[in-house]
Amino acid sequence: MYLVNVDQEKCSGCGECAAACPAQILSMVEGKAEVTGDPAECLGCESCTSVCSTGAVTVQEY
Numbered sequence: 001m002y003l004v005n006v007d008q009e010k011c012s013g014c015g016e017c018a019a020a021c022p023a024q025i026l027s028m029v030e031g032k033a034e035v036t037g038d039p040a041e042c043l044g045c046e047s048c049t050s051v052c053s054t055g056a057v058t059v060q061e062y
């Protein structure tokens, strides 16, 4: 299982993570990325973290 988190302070609102996530866990809410999908579906692929230029998304395995 993975813990997906978005630091709203760091998010620039570019939308790249939401577009990159194959499990549709991330989406844009009022100009910021949020975890709106089911985190249990996270594949741990790190696509979101690799496209985020501000380091706002973190994915941690537990």
Ligand code: SF4
Pocket (backbone or CB within 6 Å): 002, 004, 020, 021, 022, 023, 024, 025, 026, 041, 042, 043, 044, 045, 046, 047, 048, 049, 059
């Ligand atoms: S690690 Fe992959 S599946 Fe999980 S939130 Fe990021 S892009 Fe989506």
Ligand code: SF4
Pocket (backbone or CB within 6 Å): 006, 010, 011, 012, 013, 014, 015, 016, 017, 018, 032, 033, 048, 051, 052, 053, 054, 055, 056, 057
């Ligand atoms: S890729 Fe990073 S900066 Fe862009 S919307 Fe996602 S969390 Fe925010």
